[in-house]
Amino acid sequence: SQQGEEDPQALSIQEGENATMNCSYKTSINNLQWYRQNSGRGLVHLILIRSNEREKHSGRLRVTLDTSKKSSSLLITASRAADTASYFCATDARTGTASKLTFGTGTRLQVTL
């Protein structure tokens, strides 16, 4: 089952605009990660935010985490056509020595010229 639900499912913006996508999850987490996937290919890790962090930046990416609301958001500023991809949040569901990431449903971002 999916731990994370992402909103919106799809987003279309023009180049230069900002894109915001949200992720909600259900259980306590150790960390939350965002990944990008270009059409039908492997995922690329974007950023990891730990449960004791509230905000993190990486280049044009800004991630926030609100553990009280069990939600996170990914902001891409000044978007480019090359940002067109699907974006997934993933939560760390590590218990004891077992570890795995549980992925959300994804947001499809389309950036047009």
Next chain:
Amino acid sequence: KAGVTQTPRYLIKTRGQQVTLSCSPISGHRSVSWYQQTPGQGLQFLFEYFSETQRNKGNFPGRFSGRQFSNSRSEMNVSTLELGDSALYLCASSPEWASYEQYFGPGTRLTVT
């Protein structure tokens, strides 16, 4: 360092057959995880191997199995293929815990006819 490699990239099999997919992790990475991605179910965790031991397993039937070799290379096997097994199978490696940053391969696209 070379990235995660998966072979084959594309595969067409018939219902009832079995298939073996291979994954070579990044050099030095000891954790290998497998995921199934379909349009309907999204990204679902199959299993994780660490030092030749299965450390965690998702909710998939026993037809799905895997193993890891001493050089950290991993294989997954699906027996008695069903149409619903058609999917993109992704392998990811990480240095230690799978719940930290993962590096994904390009995937194997399996089509079952």
